[in-house]
Amino acid sequence: MSELLQAVLESKEKTDLRDFIDLLRREGSHRYLLRNDILNAFSSFCQDQEKSLDYPKTSALGRLIYYTQELILEYESLYLIVRPEIAKQESYRICDDFSVESLTRQELLDVRDRYVNHYNPEEGDVFEIDFQPFYDYSPIIKDSKNIGRGVDFLNRYMSSKLFQDPNQWLTAVYNFLSLHSYNGITLLINGRIQNQQQLSAQVKLALTFVNDLPHNKPYEDFRFDLQNMGFEPGWGNTARRIKESLEILDELIDSPDNKGLEAFLSRIPMIFKIVLVSVHGWFGQEGVLGRPDTGGQVVYVLDQARSLEKQLEEDIELAGLTSLGVKPKVLILSRLIPNNDGTRCNERLEKVHGTENGWILRVPFRENNPNVTQDWISRFEIWPYLETYAIDAEREICAELEGKPNLIIGNYSDGNLVAFLLARRLNVTQFNVAHALEKSKYLFSNLYWQDLEENYHFSIQFTADLIAMNAAQCIISSTYQEIVGRPDSVGQYESYQNFTMPDLYHVVNGIELFSPKFNVVPPGVNENIYFPYKNTEDRIPNRIEQVEELLFYKEDESQVFGKLDDPSKRPLFSMARLDRIKNLTGLVECFGRSPQLQEHCNLILIAGKLHVSETTDSEEKDEIEKMYRLIEEYNLQGKIRWLGVRLPKSDSGEVYRVIADHHGIFVQPALFEAFGLTILEAMISGLPTFGTQFGGPLEIIQDQVNGFYINPTNLEETAQKILDFVQKCDRNPELWGEISEKAMQRVYTSYTWKIHTTKLLSLARIYGFWNFTSQENREDMLRYIESLFYLIYKPRSQALLEQHQGR
Template identity: 80%
Template sequence: MSYLIETVLNSEEKGDLVEFANQLRESQKHYLLRNDILSAFSEFCQNHQKPDTFEHSSRLGKLIYYTQEIILEEESLCLIIRPKIAKQQVYRLCFPELEIEPLSIQQLLDVRDRYVNHFHPDEGDVFEIDFQPFYDYSPIIRDPKNIGKGVDFLNRFLSSKLFQDPSQWLEALYNFLNIHSYNGTTLLINGRIKSQKQLSDQIKQAIAFVGDMPPERPYEDFRFDLQAMGFEPGWGNTASRVKETLEILDELIDSPDDAALEGFLSRIPMIFRIVLVSIHGWFGQEGVLGRPDTGGQVVYVLDQARSLEKQLEEDNHLAGLDGLNVEPKVIILSRLIPNSDGTRCNERLEKVHGTKNGWILRVPLRDMNPNMTENWISRFEIWPYLETYAIDAEKELFAEFQGIPDLIIGNYSDGNLVAFLLARRLKVTQFNVAHALEKSKYLFSNLYWQEMESNYHFSLQFTADLIAMNAAHCIISSTYQEIVGKPDSVGQYESYESFTMPDLYHVVHGIELFSPKFNVVPPGVNESVYFPYTREEDRVPSQKEKLEELLFTLEDGQQVFGKLADPSKRPIFSMARLDRIKNMTGLAECFGRSPELQEHCNLILVAGKLFVDESGDAEEREEIEKLYRIIEQYNLYDKIRWLGVRLPKSASGEIYRVIADRRGVFVQPALFEAFGLTILEAMISGLPTFGTQFGGPLEIIQDRVNGFYINPTNLEETAQKVLDFVVKCEQNPDYWLDISNKGIDRVYTTYTWKIHTTRLLSLARIYGFWNFTSKEQREDLLRYIESLFYLIYKPRAKELLQQHTHR
């Protein structure tokens, strides 16, 4: 029995538990999530005149704090307790005897099904999905604090294997080094080294040879001498670099160490061709930001592509491959949209600005239904077209690369599914990046999936997520909490550990959170676009003046709504697309409810479109109408500027700096944010930043040090936090500068693309080595995944396709 429950039942607080349960029964809610539970308990404490300490410090208070869900049944209540991160316990408390019985995951899923009246015990069992057996024989992290540090764990695991069985692992290293080539040219070792024993001997001989040379002697000067010893290009570009690499390998063979293993593998030239998959949305370099289903994904993937190419070039140079004319290639795989609405999304191939060999490759969806496939399709509707898209994309990629890629990185649920289908067929390493999992964004989305299916098709999306995340060799997350949340909240991936989709399936074990496949690698910002407002020498005066006019004074009914009565007031700024989760309307209402804040500040929003008839997205249309209602309700016409513009990339960086020139602040009010690129953009520009406490911003911002947390569901508290900051800045202007400077430092020391891509490529090499050397058999796992694809995903995708034919 849970210690938390036992201590309550064995104390005088047992009666309080009964009274609290009775209060819950009298309410209208029978399924309570954590916020509901805390609110109800706070009300209970007030109604029963409990001491101030009771709510948080009593035995019952501690039990309530760790309770994530309560489900009220006829004569019992079901408690889902989360005593620590990545750990869940389930109990049924029966009345009036106050008997406690633990429930299995299967029993909990049955309780949830009964709650929504979709399951009756006499109707037979439900299809169960359980991935646990496939992780039973894989290395597993033990300590929750190490979740997200998978590669560190894997390095320790691999180096311990080297130490335990040196002959086997020396053979594995030898075979691994033997397979590397580029366009038919052998890399690393050649046929003169015929065994693992000879490899070890030759390494020592080569170290002695290059050790007698001047450190900076170019590799080309002694290339043929090394070849005679059995070493091909790839060890380094100078004598000192070659010596360092060989010494790391020598140390690794003689005394295995995790740091040496990572250091060696990070130098191996084995990644030359990368695919970044980003299917849904408008993907382009101009005219797409602000459209539905784009925004952050385009910025992230384009910046990542540029940085990856640059890092690959640097790595290849350091490896001594200049003489081979090695040219890395990065392809962003997206969809071609024939009716492109003035964008370049109807072009098959587009070079990525600022790259030598980075490309956007757009592959069309097959014309199963031209009314759909020739136009933009929402991320919620794209599922029927992805299998054939992957088949067509495989051919296109092969033509562009003149071979197969070395690494495929999926983005979002649909891109991750396509990455799986491609990696399965091509037998290459697959990485996943979720950015945001819809399951966490929409409450009860799995429980009430049938009611939401017509709009969101979660049955397809959640099945695709299960398939892709279990198939991936590595999952990249931006934050630790994205995986397993915080002590008081469940992580995005954690929400997939067990759940029910009534009448469809039960997920008993959907993902192994302690798997070393999880790695936290936060993105960076494009430092050529986003940089501090103080760098006047890098700013364009004409652009600055144009944006100042647009933000504060321009009268243009097609682009701007609202005329400021006093443009000199301190600006509160936010920029996001208009959807419910981004919550721009919530920020407007927060501002509207605070006359004090209106006295000190204006509100400036860059938010999608101004007119309902310009949008084809239902949620965006609702938010546009809602924003107009809020402006009217609070009479904000002369206190708000709403810009319905699509800014070019350079302007999106300068707009933050113009706000910083006026000592403004940036507010990110999302109801949930997986990471928060706009927060990084604002902070590096020098804007003091207020970010949502729900999601990734908790790991970017250090509260009251270089920014501030806000609870966007508490409008009065949010308004007061911003007001307190503004008033303090008016009293002490240096306070604004202090927060501004600390925000800039935070980004430069932690969130750059150089840091991101160096780590990402290191991961790719290490996981490539793990897959080659381990005896882990993935075929059984992949066959199980394929069964889910063909038995669940594909039939439902066909149903959706049929619906599309009638539109």
């Protein structure tokens, strides 16, 4: 039994627990409460019972309630799902006589099914999905604080295994070095080195040779000398660089250690061609801001593509491969949309701005019903087309790259599934990036999936998530809490550990959170577009004037709603698409409820759309209507400007800087934010930022140091926090500048694309080496994954396709 629960039952507080349960029962005998509901109910209980103010924190019952994530109340039983530690969950049944039973995961899933009246033991057991056996033979991280640092663990693990047997280690290195080539050009070693013993001897010979050369002597000047010793291009571009590489290898051969292994692998030229998969959105470089399903993902992938190409070019030059004509190529695989709505999304190939060899490759869905497939399709409806899309995309990718890619990186649920299908067919390393997992965004979405299926098709999406995350060799997350949350909240991936889809399947073990496949690699900011407002030499006066006019003065009913009575007030600014999770309407209500905030500030929003007629997205329509209602209800005319514009990226950077010129504030009020790119954009521009406490911003912002946390569900508290800061800035104008400066420093030291891509490519090399040397048999897991694909995913997506064909 949990120590938390035992402490209550063995003390006088057992009576308080009984009274608390009685209070819950008075409000309904059949209830399902999540953590926030539980805390609110317990707070009410403490007030009713006139408990001391510190009782929730100091009492045994208070501690139990704090760590309780879910509470299910049945007619004769209470079920507690307790999370005493990160990534660890325990479930208990408390009967009326206060006897306690521990529940297995299977029993807990049955309870959840029974709660929604979908438990029918007479009809047999429901299908169970269990991935745990496939992780039993893989290395597992022991300490939860090291989750998300998989590559560090894997590097140490590989080292300890390989270095135990020097002969095995030397054989692995020799065989690995023998693999590498580029378009038929042999790299690293040639046939003159015929075995692992000869490799060791020739390394020492080559070291003696390069040691006598001038450090800056170009590789081309002594290339043939090294070839005669058995060494092909790839070791370096100068005598110094080659000497350093060979010294690391020599040290590894004689006295191996994990740091030397990582340093050596970081120099191996093995990544030249990368495919980034982002299927569902309007993927273009202009005219996409604010469209449904696009937002931060398009910005992320485009910036990542540019940075990857730049880093690969640098690595290739340092490896001495430039003179051989070796060039990196980065493809962004997306969907070709014939009815392009004024974008370039109907073009097969589009060069990525700012790159030499980065391209958006668009592949169409097979036609089926043209009334559907020629138009944009929501991320919730896209599933029936992905298998055939992957087959068609494979052909297009191989044609563009003149061969296979070295790495495939999926983005979001659909892109990750396509990445799996491609990686499986091509036998290429697969990385996943989730951006956001819908299961965490929509409460009870798995439990009530049948009620939501018509609009969201979660049965297909959650199955796709399970397939892709288990198939991937590496999962890239932006934050630690994206994986396993915080002490008081469950992580996105953690929510896939066990859950029920009533009448469809039970997930007993959906993902191994302690697997070294998880790595935290936060994205960066495009510093060509987003940079400090103080950098006046990089700003264009004309553009500043245009953005100033747009934000504060322009009158155009097609683009702008609202005229400011006093444009000199400090601006509160936010920019996001209009959907429920981004919660711009919540910010409007927060502003509307605070007359004091209105006295000091104007509210300026860029939200993509102004009119219901401009969108086909039902959630966006609801938010537009709600926005107008709130403006009317709180009489905000003259105090708010709402811009329904699609800005070029260059202008979006200037928007933040113009707001900073006016000593404004950026507010990110999302109900949940997986990471928070707009927060980085605002902070690097110099804006003091208030970000949601639900999700990634908790790891970007250091509260009260370089920004502030807000609870967007508590409107009065949020308004008061912003007002307090504004009033302090009025009394002490230097305070705004101090927070502004610290915000900029935070981004430059932790969130640049250079940091991101250096780490990402290091991961690709190390996981590539691991897959080669471990000879881990993943085929059993992949066959199991394919079974889920063909037996669950495919029939359900086929049923959705039949609906589409009837439209």
